[in-house]
Amino acid sequence: MTLAVCSLPAEAEARPVSYEGGTTLITEHDRDMSAIWAHYTPHHRYSIGYRGEWHREDDHVFHGAQFTWLANRWFGEDYQANLYLSGAAGLAYGVDGNPAGTGAAGSLGVMADWETRRWFVSYMARGFAGETTGEKAMQAARVGVAPYVANYGALHTWLMVQVEHSPEAENPVGVTPLVRFFQGPLLAEFGWSVTDDKPFIQLQYRF
């Protein structure tokens, strides 16, 4: 097995499980990779979908199916907290001169978040194993604050900082300040990795 270092997405997806019958499209571009993800929620406790990842730093791509399970959700009048477990399985192969052939690949992840209308905190960890593209683990945490509180349908704005830890990466610790705009079915995040001097973009649309 070729043990190429593969970077992992520092995703902190908002609501990876939607309402029953809901579909969400997500695209993300961070310091290490670009990804697209489309998921459908047949039951309010889990979602299934396609995930594609281009690991730019390691020159390989992944295509697979991802399952996300909402293990628990805690409710309050002014807060919501969630615990998600996810798994993905598919194929990965080298690109742009990477000789790694096509092989089975998959990932396991856990994500937790706590959110009010003013504050946001999340943590996620994910491990990836590819038959030809290597193994890797990473973790990320994010904190955010909304400078103003908006009602449904208005533009919501969040100021956030994400810290990623990827032990095998060239820069093991990454710091990405970002701004999140959120209105109705559209969520957009724009940031800049101050440790890697690279942009961060995430767009989500929920149908």
Add this chain to the structure above:
Amino acid sequence: MFIRNITLAIALAVSVPVMASPLALAQEELSSAQITPAMQTALDEGGSLVIVDVLGAVCDFCALAMTRTFERRSEVAAATVDLDAKTLTFVLRQGAQMEDATISDLIRRSGYQENGIRRPETL
């Protein structure tokens, strides 16, 4: 005793007109964010208002989930969520019914939790 009778008389004078017009009371208590133009139109056409207190609604995706889940139902003319009031409000079409258990189940399927259901006729 005299003061108590006066108090009762004032209370009755205030409460009787209100009881005779519960929908008006309900609408007066609702913010503009809880009644959309589509909901007002449905009310004008004889629909009935339902107000649901909801736990965990903190963002637009939460509100979107509940609004879409309810508006997909044929009984529902229009719905909206007020994050400030922490409520889902919707209007049932004229003559349509929806049991409390169904409402709770739809909230659950949206990913959230019902914390009380009020209907204007019972206010």
